[in-house]
Amino acid sequence: xxxxxxxxxxxxxxxxxxxTINCTSSKTLYGLYWYKQKYGEGLxxxxxxxxxxxxxxHEKITAKLDEKKQQSSLHITASQPSHAGIYLCGADxxxxxxxxxxxxxxxxxxx
Amino acid sequence: xxxxxxxxxxxVAKRGQDVALRCDPISGHVSLFWYQQALGQGPEFLTYFQxxxxxxxxxxxxxxxFAERPEGSVSTLKIQRTQQEDSAVYLCASSFLARVRNSxxxxxxxxxxxxx
Numbered sequence: 001x002x003x004x005x006x007x008x009x010x011x012x013x014x015x016x017x018x019x020t021i022n023c024t025s026s027k028t029l030y031g032l033y034w035y036k037q038k039y040g041e042g043l044x045x046x047x048x049x050x051x052x053x054x055x056x057x058h059e060k061i062t063a064k065l066d067e068k069k070q071q072s073s074l075h076i077t078a079s080q081p082s083h084a085g086i087y088l089c090g091a092d093x094x095x096x097x098x099x100x101x102x103x104x105x106x107x108x109x110x111x
Numbered sequence: 112x113x114x115x116x117x118x119x120x121x122x123v124a125k126r127g128q129d130v131a132l133r134c135d136p137i138s139g140h141v142s143l144f145w146y147q148q149a150l151g152q153g154p155e156f157l158t159y160f161q162x163x164x165x166x167x168x169x170x171x172x173x174x175x176x177f178a179e180r181p182e183g184s185v186s187t188l189k190i191q192r193t194q195q196e197d198s199a200v201y202l203c204a205s206s207f208l209a210r211v212r213n214s215x216x217x218x219x220x221x222x223x224x225x226x227x
Contacts, residue, residue: 004153031212042115042202042218043154050212088153097211098144098167101153 002027004089004102012108013079021074021105023089029069033090033099043088046074076107084109113137115219117203123225124193132188132222136205143186144216145178146202154202160186161209193226200224 003026013019023032031050035043047056049065049072056063060077076083086106090099116135124130136143142161146154147170156170162183171178175194180186190197200223204216 033215035218040220040223042220043204043216045215045217048212048215092211096167097142097161097209098156098159098170099211099216100156101146103151103153 002091002093002100004091004100006087006089006102006105008105009103010106010108012110014110015080016078019076019079019107021087021107023072023074023102025070025091027070029065029072029091031092031099032065032069032072033092034063034072034074035088035090035101037086037088037104039085079107079109081109081111083107115203115205115217117201117219117222119222120220121223121225123227126193126195126226128193129189129191130193130224132190132201132224134186134188134203134205134219136184136186136203137207137217138184140205140207140217141209142206142211143180144204144206145186145188146204147172148200148202148221150199157188157201190224193224195226198224198226 005024034046037043047063052067052069062075086104088104090101145157148154158168158178160180175191177189200221202221204218206214208214
């Protein structure tokens, strides 16, 4: 079965700094999803990537899927307190319609 | 409604009690998913419905867990004879289309179950 490994597990950055979160899959990624979860709340959809080399941006968040489709990165530029939370990558299994998730990266922003 | 609604928000159960967790998906959404999220972990898939049909229940941890969506809208996750290891946040998500790749999942805020 497919497994997703996220790194780092936890990240503390100064407000205004850039940061990158990685997601590595044990198998080829067909649909790769990035979600954000605030503590005690549900997940909020950020972006979906499908094609090797694809890159998408939303406000100050950019996500990329590498050419081999086994790794994705999420990059935040000029971080703000509102970016704090848990970032989760998820993947569907090509023929499956369920999404499996990594364990998440906990992001803290220091003012 | 505007979003996926789950109730209750918090549930404390004594070990051995039965519990029922409710999910109201976004109106018109075809697909409905249940996930279990333990503290500090990512969500783990439990089961999936397309309308009223339960297409995948491979993630249900034991036969104490049962889910239904009889009219293709509201869903209930029932846990019988709760155990301490059932303590977790139970998340419900829905999507407009049958294929998740064509429409993203919308999550509720979850039900936090604590078994004492």
